[in-house]
Amino acid sequence: MQLSEWVSGFDNRSPTHPFAWPLSIFHPPSSILYAPHVRWNKITIVGVGLLGGSLGLTIKRRRLADKVVGYVRRAASVAECEHVGAVDLATRDLCLAVKDADLIILCTPLTQMQPLVKQMLLAVKRGAIVTDVGSVKASVVKELETLVAKAGAHFIGSHPMAGAEKTGVSAARADLFVNSVCVTTPTKKSNQMAARKVEKFWQSVGARTLRLDAIAHDVLVSRSSHLPHVVAATLAGYVLKSEHPKAQAALCANGFRDTTRVASGSPEMWRDIAMANRRNLSSALTAFIADLKKVQRALANADVRTVTKFLETAKQRRDRWRGSATSPSPE
Amino acid sequence: MQLSEWVSGFDNRSPTHPFAWPLSIFHPPSSILYAPHVRWNKITIVGVGLLGGSLGLTIKRRRLADKVVGYVRRAASVAECEHVGAVDLATRDLCLAVKDADLIILCTPLTQMQPLVKQMLLAVKRGAIVTDVGSVKASVVKELETLVAKAGAHFIGSHPMAGAEKTGVSAARADLFVNSVCVTTPTKKSNQMAARKVEKFWQSVGARTLRLDAIAHDVLVSRSSHLPHVVAATLAGYVLKSEHPKAQAALCANGFRDTTRVASGSPEMWRDIAMANRRNLSSALTAFIADLKKVQRALANADVRTVTKFLETAKQRRDRWRGSATSPSPE
Numbered sequence: 001m002q003l004s005e006w007v008s009g010f011d012n013r014s015p016t017h018p019f020a021w022p023l024s025i026f027h028p029p030s031s032i033l034y035a036p037h038v039r040w041n042k043i044t045i046v047g048v049g050l051l052g053g054s055l056g057l058t059i060k061r062r063r064l065a066d067k068v069v070g071y072v073r074r075a076a077s078v079a080e081c082e083h084v085g086a087v088d089l090a091t092r093d094l095c096l097a098v099k100d101a102d103l104i105i106l107c108t109p110l111t112q113m114q115p116l117v118k119q120m121l122l123a124v125k126r127g128a129i130v131t132d133v134g135s136v137k138a139s140v141v142k143e144l145e146t147l148v149a150k151a152g153a154h155f156i157g158s159h160p161m162a163g164a165e166k167t168g169v170s171a172a173r174a175d176l177f178v179n180s181v182c183v184t185t186p187t188k189k190s191n192q193m194a195a196r197k198v199e200k201f202w203q204s205v206g207a208r209t210l211r212l213d214a215i216a217h218d219v220l221v222s223r224s225s226h227l228p229h230v231v232a233a234t235l236a237g238y239v240l241k242s243e244h245p246k247a248q249a250a251l252c253a254n255g256f257r258d259t260t261r262v263a264s265g266s267p268e269m270w271r272d273i274a275m276a277n278r279r280n281l282s283s284a285l286t287a288f289i290a291d292l293k294k295v296q297r298a299l300a301n302a303d304v305r306t307v308t309k310f311l312e313t314a315k316q317r318r319d320r321w322r323g324s325a326t327s328p329s330p331e
Numbered sequence: 332m333q334l335s336e337w338v339s340g341f342d343n344r345s346p347t348h349p350f351a352w353p354l355s356i357f358h359p360p361s362s363i364l365y366a367p368h369v370r371w372n373k374i375t376i377v378g379v380g381l382l383g384g385s386l387g388l389t390i391k392r393r394r395l396a397d398k399v400v401g402y403v404r405r406a407a408s409v410a411e412c413e414h415v416g417a418v419d420l421a422t423r424d425l426c427l428a429v430k431d432a433d434l435i436i437l438c439t440p441l442t443q444m445q446p447l448v449k450q451m452l453l454a455v456k457r458g459a460i461v462t463d464v465g466s467v468k469a470s471v472v473k474e475l476e477t478l479v480a481k482a483g484a485h486f487i488g489s490h491p492m493a494g495a496e497k498t499g500v501s502a503a504r505a506d507l508f509v510n511s512v513c514v515t516t517p518t519k520k521s522n523q524m525a526a527r528k529v530e531k532f533w534q535s536v537g538a539r540t541l542r543l544d545a546i547a548h549d550v551l552v553s554r555s556s557h558l559p560h561v562v563a564a565t566l567a568g569y570v571l572k573s574e575h576p577k578a579q580a581a582l583c584a585n586g587f588r589d590t591t592r593v594a595s596g597s598p599e600m601w602r603d604i605a606m607a608n609r610r611n612l613s614s615a616l617t618a619f620i621a622d623l624k625k626v627q628r629a630l631a632n633a634d635v636r637t638v639t640k641f642l643e644t645a646k647q648r649r650d651r652w653r654g655s656a657t658s659p660s661p662e
Contacts, residue, residue, distance in 0.1 A: 161582065161584040162584065162585070163584075163585070163586070164585075180584065181581060181582065181584065183582070210578070210581060212578065216576075216578075217582075220575075220576065220578060220579055220582045221582055223569070223570045223575070223579065224570050224579060224582045224583040224584070224587050225582070225583075225584065225586055225587065227566070227570070228566060228570075228586055228587050228590040228591070229586065230623070230626055231562055231566060231590065231623070232586075232590050232645075233641065233642055233645035233646075234619065234622045234623050234626060234641075234645070235558070235559060235562060235619065236645045236646075236648055236649040236652075237622065237641065237644050237645040237648055238554070238618060238619055238622050239554045239555050239558070239559075240648035240649065240651075240652050241648070244551075244554070245547075245551065247541070247543065247547075247551055248551055248554065248555060249652050249655065250512055250541060251492065251512065251514070251548075251551045251552055251555045251556070252555040252556075252652060253492040253493065253494075253511065253512065253555070253556065254493070254494070254495075255494070255556055255559050255560065255563075255592075255593045256555050256556065256559050257653075258589045258590070258592045258593065259559040259562065259563050259589070259590055259591075259592070259593060260559070260590075260645075260649055261586075261589045261590070262586040262589065262590060263642075263645045263646060263649050264646055264649050264650055264653070265646070267639060267642035267643045267646055270642050271635065271638055271639045271642055274630060274638055274642075275630075275633065275635060275638060278630040278631075278633065281630060282627055282630050282631055285623060285626070285627045285630075286627070287569060288565065288566065288569055288623075289620055289623055289624065289627075291565045291568065291569050292561070292562070292565050292616060292619075292620055292623075293620065295561055295564075295565060295616070296613055296616045296617070296620075299605060299606075299609040299612060299613050299616075300609070300613055302606065302609065304602065304606060307602055307605055307606060308598060308599075308602045310564065310565075310568065311564055311594075311598035311601050311602055311605075312598045313568050314563075314564035314565070314567045314568040314591075314594045315564075315567075315594060315595050315596070315598055317567055317568055317571035317572070318567040318571065318591055318594050318595050319595055320571075321567075321571055321580050321583060322588075322595070324580065
């Protein structure tokens with residue numbers, strides 16, 4: 001599949017912008033942090049953790065909706081959400097939470113999305129828009145598009161590429177989405193107005209939106225996000241295992257800290273991601289292991305030239321990417 | 332080999348300190364940022380890049396020496412070093428640089444150390460102390476201990492575990508070593524007074540020192556530092572290769588950024604490290620690849636339980652390490 005088949009809505013208005021390399025595929029140009037927004041009547045956040053909580057904080061701070069309601073599973077979360085100020089109302093009653101909402105955002109781990117949508121279906125308003133923050137899109141879109149259509153509502157898949165290794169609503173930040181990339185994955189069946197409204201929503205919380213085919217999205221993120229997670233977790237698990245001498249942990253410095261940071265993320269969320277995208281992730285692992293073995297072979301052969309080329313190429317590619325990317329936090 | 336054979340100079344004065352887990356093996360307790368210092372007459376820094384420049388800035392700011400001289404290779408570096416203020420005098424004359432110095436710190440990539448020491452040997456003062464900042468110790472100690480002894484001077488190996496992906500004296504920072512760990516690797520032949528003075532020096536720039544056997548050090552850092560570097564570089568090289576669609580780079584977010592950060596480090600420095608520690612690094616790669624394959628197998632078998640356990644263990648181990656570690660910069 002070619003990129004041109006994947007990406008719709010090219011925007012070349014700012015070819016000279018510093019973010020010139022991938023800019024052409026984004027709306028809007030990255031110099032606009034917050035897009036002018038549509039005001040929503042009621043937004044419901046289903047699952048108020050790091051992502052849901054951060055969305056709630058942003059929506060409230062930027063007055064994007066008259067009312068923000070959060071659905072939570074645990075009684076303790078109700079008080080916690082209200083304490084953080086992430087929502088106007090937190091409730092364990094799913095149908096009450098989604099009733100009359102114009103926009104419902106699923107912010108739970110992936111496996112909980114379908115059962116929750118089934119439960120809420122009778123309470124969803126006709127014409128409402130349902131979206132999500134799941135890191136895998138093909139399975140989510142397949143499961144939810146038809147289901148949500150049964151309620152006369154519209155499902156548009158989203159993947160805001162923002163997060164942190166911290167978990168829970170207490171780690172929520174109103175600026176989490178600023179300068180992040182949010183992929184949306186409308187299908188041929190999607191209501192175009194709903195797709196545009198979802199894009200506007202992500203732009204209004206500071207993200208740059210990018211439309212991709214859900215299947216293509218899953219291949220790309222298996223490399224850029226899911227593989228790094230598995231690699232970081234394997235590295236942390238291996239280096240810090242108890243069989244190693246006590247001094248091993250003391251010799252883990254900032255390089256190790258950053259290389260493994262994402263391994264401190266939510267195991268529940270990442271289990272769902274790894275399982276939902278396991279075929280693509282496994283392919284990425286195969287290619288990655290083959291590359292590691294090439295480096296190992298060069299080391300075994302004391303092949304300085306290959307080792308040098310390997311390190312130079314990695315630096316060049318990463319520095320080029322860094323030069324073209326924007327990020328909410330400095331390196 | 333057991334840890335007790337590796338680590339000398341246990342210090343249990345602060346068993347209740349937050350850094351309690353590996354603290355017992357450090358001098359001094361981490362609450363003391365800067366140790367009281369010996370004042371040196373002249374310190375020479377051989378190679379004034381990120382590490383050498385940061386040392387120069389600290390030495391000057393904390394008045395640890397009457398004079399700090401830097402040896403540089405390129406003419407342009409002389410002006411750059413003086414502009415940054417990293418040394419009192421920068422020169423391309425190695426013998427002039429080391430003449431009368433009490434302490435000579437080798438801050439070049441590993442392969443340059445032996446030839447430079449050979450060149451400077453006639454100019455080194457009897458009784459002077461020579462140390463280094465090399466990330467691999469066994470080969471360095473083996474090469475330099477006897478050589479430096481020929482000048483009636485003392486070589487003590489050091490590995491300050493501080494750095495950044497940025498290179499050159501312009502990236503130097505006076506606080507680079509604060510709260511870092513610095514391993515020293517004196518041998519049975521080492522002059523004990525020289526070994527203690529080198530430890531005092533590192534403590535006076537803010538580091539906590541840890542004595543280890545050079546061979547044991549190399550095994551430990553092959554896992555905690557050299558493996559993460561190879562992994563990060565392989566990941567950056569693989570994900571960002573030009574064969575992937577253009578949108579691939581756009582879908583690299585903060586997780587990718589941090590997991591690959593060290594891959595932007597100096598290829599020259601890391602080539603030398605990888606080559607000098609290639610046997611240990613290759614062993615670490617073998618174990619790491621085996622662990623990756625276990626995860627891949629669990630994914631192939633849709634084995635949710637194993638995938639969950641893998642992610643939970645990695646998080647637990649890393650969070651435990653983070654809880655016990657101190658770091659100069661927040662996560």
